[in-house]
Amino acid sequence: MADTMLFDRDPEDLTLEEAAAELERLAREIADHDRRYHGEDAPSISDAEYDALKRRNDAIEKRFPDLVRSDSPSLRVGSAPAEGFGKVTHKIPMLSLDNAFEDGDVREFVGRIRRFLKLDPLQGAIAITAEPKIDGLSLSLRYENRKLVSAATRGDGTVGENVTRNAMTVSDIPDILPADAPDVVEVRGEVYMRHDDFQALNARMEAQGTKVFANPRNAAAGSLRQLNADVTRSRPLRFFAYAWGELSETPCETQYDMVQMLGKWGFSVNPRMKRCESVEELLEVYHGIEEERALLDYDIDGIVYKVDRLDLQQRLGFVSRAPRWAIAHKFPAEQAFTVLNAIEIQVGRTGALTPVAKLEPVTVGGVVVSNATLHNEDYIKGIGQDGEPIREGKDIRVGDTVRIQRAGDVIPQIVDVDLDKRPKDSLPFAFPTECPACHSHAVRDVNPTSGRTDAVRRCTGGLVCPAQAKEKLKHFVSRHAFDIEGLGDKQVEFFYELPMEEGGIRQPADIFTIAERDRASPIIKLRNRDGWGETSVANLFAAIDARREMPLNRVIFALGIRHVGEGNAKLLARHYLDWETFAGSMKAAADTGSDAWTELVGIDGVGVTVANAVVEFFAEEHNRQAVDALMNEISSQPMERVEADASPVAGKTLVFTGTLEQMSRDEAKARAEAMGAKVAGSVSKKTNLVIAGPGAGSKLKKAEELGIEVIDEAAWVEMARAFSG
Structure with a gap:
């Protein structure tokens, strides 16, 4: 059996076209998993597999920042609250955490903090806490005058589900806080289920003939999100407190002391939380708990690190959906062997031919894996960018016994081939040179800049290719585009096959004339076709009309x-x-x-x-x-301009140039955006203000030529501090 891992294409080797297509796929796939995990408590992949998808997305975005999508997983937290529960708006959003997977990622995290804060390495250590990352359901508890008034799930980070009555049945959650607690306290933590309690619950459910839970996390989430609080009361739920939201006053100055204060107020806090002074101490905690993981009586999937001083947390602030001052160091993934039954070719809306491995279903850490992305034909052949073999087996063949890993750049990922089990009559996979959808030539373009042949083979059929046309229409009606209810993928396929005079669609405008053409059709009306009726047709036409203004x-x-x-x-x-x-x-x-x-x-x-x-x-x-x-x-x-109250730069376009000495460029940009400004990378007639530090060159000169106001960094810092109070 070959020991060499399969080649993982580095984001540096992707073309812009490949990167954009993959980011689109990742955004769609991760959003679907978010819905299943957060909204339905029924994940279809493991945490490690999910993390790997997120990691791949982040790596591509880092390499191609211009391609970051607004539906990017890096900008999103959780999923929308489920119907059936009341809604609770979090006073302070419940954000997610960025992930670290290697020890080097943790070193970079600490280094990034130092660079952002402009701290000299010789100035001493930055205290950082380390605590187990509980695999449960996030919950926010709000107390007013020391009485529990509401409990809400994370939801999409801004609005969660009201589960107050259910939370009151959890013994670890106090109804009343002691007299020394502030008037307003939001305590945040994780609802979970211990292993022994989980096993006992599943045994009872199996005896009753009801469906059992797949794992303790699903059991905890499903139990808390019951419409009947009596069901929740019968479930053995527990709660670890580790954070807070709104506080009318902050009694401590550090993360560690605040968590200990939560313990004094009656909450369960994790005894394995430690305050560390170096990266080595953080990693020692990580590897120590990793070894003890199997002995714990609850599930964890990593260690969370947080900057200890709260004033530094405030300075560091947030980026997108996550705080700069915290990160989750995740544990490694699991592997398993299975058989590759077939390789299918899918055609995307950009014409890219993507091979997909169809696997003999195999359970890897509790998740059934049956498909894996194979990237492109070079990946299958085992040929790298330089033309050299990238693994001992050189190619992946139908019938091969392959090792699957639920981590890496693409998940599931084939990381090895067992050559000893390769069928004697196996043949190398012949990648098609024709589009399977329209039979047009499928070609690999040569990049005019690098001279390299693109890794992706694309259909040349363009608009005559039904796969591309259909995919473009599916994109148009998708959730984050026009979001037309009742016009999903299957319906797009249906209407694409209809003649135009009978309500067919070939381009977006056709969607909005379906009703008119259906009424004028002398042949079969839509309501008389299989799968349709008066009500469904009326609902579809109403949904289309509701999207005439976007x-x-x-x-x-x-x-x-x-x-x-x-x-x-x-x-x-x-x-x-x-x-x-x-x-x-x-x-x-x-x-x-x-x-x-x-x-x-x-x-x-x-x-x-x-x-x-x-x-x-x-x-x-x-x-x-x-x-x-x-x-x-x-x-x-039309869009409305976003403005910040009382900010002197609200709605204005700013350009930073030269060297900033009192704050990093990232912090300056974050401050400006918080004040309602837009930060541009170049000076133009649209620029309102230029902040120039030492060494400012062409941008400063252009600003002076255009008569744009210029201030130095000291004036900018004074302006920013005045706004933030």
Whole structure:
């Protein structure tokens, strides 16, 4: 058996096109897992597999920051609250944590904190706490005048489910806090179930003939999220407190002391929490608990590190969905062997032919794995970017016995092939040179910049390829685009096959004329077709009409422009504000020497790649015709400028240039955005203020030429501090 691991393509080796396609797939796949995990308490993959998907997403985003989507998992927490529960808005959002998987990631975390705070390595240690990461359901408990008034799940981080009556049945959760507790306290922690209690519960349920839970986390989440509090009362739930939300006053100055205070108030806190002074101490805690993990009477999936001093936590602040001052160091994943039964080729909306491994189902750590992504034909052949073999077996073949790992860049991942078990009559997989959907040629382009042949083979059929056309329509009606209820993937397939005169759709505008064409059709009415009826047709037409007015950012995202995910769509929408300005500017920006082009590439976070993609989209006549037809059927809601009260830079565009000495560039940008400003990477006529530090060069010169106000860092720091109080 070969010992060499399969080649994992580094994000550095991805083309922009490949990266954008993979980020889109990851966003969709992770969102589905979020819904199953947080909303339904029925995850279909393990935590390690989920973490690996997130890790791959983060790695690609780091390499291609211009491609970050607004539906990116890195910008999202949990999932929307389930129907059936009342809603609770968290006074302070319940955010998620970034992950570390290697010891080196922890060293980088500490180094990143030092760089952000501009702390000299010789200035002494930064105290950081380490505590087990409980695998349960996050819960926020609100006390007013020391009485429990509400309990809410994390939900999407902003709004959670009201489970107050259920929480009151958990013995670890006190109804009343002692007299020394502040008037307003939000205690946050994890509801979990011990192993012995879990086994006893499943035994009772099995004896009663009811469905058992897959693991303690599912049991805890499902038990707490019962509509009948009496059911929750009968379940052996426990609660560990480890954090807090809103406090009318903060009695301690450190994370460690605050958690100990929670213990004094009557909450269970984890006795394995420690305060450390070095990376080595943190790793010692991690590896020590990792060895004890099997002996614990509850599930954990890693160790959480948090900067101890609360004033430093406040300075560090947050990035996207996670705090800069905390990270979760996850434990390694598990592996198993299975047989590769087939390799199927799927065609995406960009024409990419993606091979998928169909596996003999195998349980890996409690999760059934039956599919694995194989990336591209070179990955299957075992050939690296330099043309050299990347594993001993050189190729992956149908019939092979393969080792599956629930971690890595793509999950599930084939990490090895057992050559001793390879069938004698096996043959190398022949990757198709024709599109399986339309039989057009499938080719691999040569990158004009690097001279490399692209790893992805693409269909040349374009609009004549049903796989691409259907996928573009599915994208248009998807949740984060037009989100048309009743028009999902199956319905798009159905309408695509219908003749146009009978309600068929080939492009987005056709969706909004289905009802009109159905009424005019002398043949079969939609209501008379299999699977449809008066009510379902009426509901669909009503759902379509309800989407005739959409926010600008969702219209832009729905167009399916390459490299324009939700994130970039929002950046464009917030900058141009309305459709007419946006569309006109994109057409004008075709002249790369124009002010329109300079303005477009100057939008912070957009960049040349995205700008080219949007301009090229609007330069195509068939795209303009399709867009014009769509805009004849719908209207776009203009965006509102986001402003911060009392901020002198609210709604303005700022540019930082030169060296900042009192705060890092990241902290300066974070402060500016918190004050309602936009931070751009270049100076243009749209710039309102330039903050220039020592060494400022061309940007400062251009600002002076354009007559833009310029201030130094000291003035900026004074302005920021005045705003933050």
